[in-house]
Amino acid sequence: MIETLLAALVSGLVLGSLYALMASGLSVVWTTLGVFNFAHGALMMVGAFVAWTVSEAAGLGLLTGIAAGTLVAALLGVLIERLLVRPFYGHRSMLLITVMTTLAAMIILEKGAQIIWGARLKQLPRLIDGEVSILGATISAHEAVLVGLAPLILFAIWRFTLKTRTGRSLRAVGQNQNSAALIGIDVPVAFAIAFGLSAALAGLTGALLGSIRFITPVMGAEPLVKAMIVVIFGGLGSLGATAGAAYLIGLIEALLIVWLGLYWTPFVLFLMMIIVLVFRPNGIFGGKE
C-alpha cells in the first residue's frame, strides 16, 4: 500500500513538472498580452519533432537537437504572435478572435507536422540512461532530469520577470499598455518577447518529453488540456500559483490513476475543474479581482 502510494507520488512529481513547464508558458503570454494561446501544445510538438530531426535524422546529437527544437519553437511562437495575434490587438473581441486564430494555428501545425514527418511513431534517446530510485519508487534517469530541471526553469523565469529590465517591462505591459508605452517601452516588442519565451519553454518541454513519450503530431493536445486545468486551478495571474497548481494536479492525477484507473481520471479532473470554476472562478490560489 505504502509502496503504491510512494510510486504514485513520484509519478505525480514527473507529471507535475511537465504541467508546470507547460502552464508557466501559458501564464507568461496571458499576463503580458491577455491572450490564451491554444497553439501552445502544438509548439511543444514541433519542438519534439525538430529535436528528433536534428538529433536522429541528421545525427547531430541529442543536446543539439533539444537546442534546435527550443529555438524553432520560439521562432514559430514569434511568428504566430506577428501573424495571428497582433492584427487583432485593441479589437473589442480580441480574446475570442485569438482563441480562434490560435486554435487555427494548432490545427495548421498538427496537420503540417503530419505532412512533414509522417504518421510513424518516433522517439528520442534519453539524456541519461539508467534509473533513479526516489523514496523506493523507480523512475528513469531522464525523468529525474525533467523533475530537477523544472523548478530551476521556473525559478529562472520568476527571477527574470522580477529583476531584469526586460522581464519587468513584460509585467508593465501586461498591467497597463499605455503607461508602459509612455515610459518608452516598445509594446509590440514586449509581445514578441513574451510569445517567443513561452514558445521556447513549450519547445524545450516537447524535446524533453520526446524521450519519454512517443512523438506524434497530436502529442501536445493532452498536455495542453492538462495545462488548461492547471491554470484554471491556479489562476493565470502569478507564476507561483500556476506552478503550485501544476504539481498539485500532477499528484492528484497520479493518485487518481492508482485508485480509479486511467479511464475515470480525466472525468474526475474535469469535474474538479468545473467545481473550481463555479465556486472560485479566480482559481484556488487566485486572489479576488
Added chain:
Amino acid sequence: MDNLLTVSGVTAGYGPITVLRGLSLHLGAGECIGLFGPNGHGKTTLLQTISGLIRPTSGSIEFDGRELTRLRPPHIVEAGLVQSPQGNTLFGDMRVQETLELAAFSKHARDDRQSNLEKVFALFPRLEERRPQKARTLSGGERQMLSIGCALMCAPRLLMLDEPTLGLSPRLKEELAQAVGSIAKEGIPLIVVEQDVEFLMALADRLYLIEHGEVVREIDRANAPDHDEVMRLYFGEAAG
C-alpha cells in the same frame, strides 16, 4: 524657427470621432505653456497624439527640428518628449521602487538612472517612504507623484503633465503645484493641462484655451484675463 515643439494643423480622434480639428500651437525653447478649457474638448487627446498613442489623420508635429508625426511612442520618449498621463493607474502590482527604476527605460535615460532617482525622491520624499509598496496601495496624490516621478526618470527634454492636481485635496494640490513649480525652475520646459487657470497663470509663460478641438484663444502676460474674464471663458456670458 527655434521652437522646441511645433504642432501644426493636427487633426486626430478615435475611429470615426474627430476630436482635434486642425489644432496648432508651439512652445519656444525654455518655455512653459499651459492648456485649459472644458473637459472633453481635446486636451488629453492632444497630449496622446503628441506622445504617439494616437495617430493624427493630418497635420504635423515637430520636436527639436525633428518630424515626430509618424513615430511610435518608444521613439518619441527616446527623443526626450515625455508625458505623465492622467488617471495614474500605472502598474498596480509593481512596487514604487521598481516602477521608477523601470521608467528609466530608454537608452539615454539609463545612464542617469541613479541621479534621477535621487532627484525624484528629493522632490517627493513621500515616494521614498513608499518605496516597497505596490502602486495600487498608494493614495491618489501619491499615485500622481509616482506618475510624475516616472516621467522624470525618462530624462525628459520636454515634459507634458496631464492634470497633475486632478481630484486632490487642497493641501495635496498645493504640494503638487509646488513640485511642478520646482520642476519648471530646474529648466525643464513644460506643457501643463489644468482646470485651475490661476495656478496655470502663475506657472506658465503662455496659455492656450482649447475648445472643440481648436485653440480658440492664446493668452500671454500682456493680455492676461482677470478672474471675471476667466469665468466668462469657461461658463459663457451668463456668468459675467
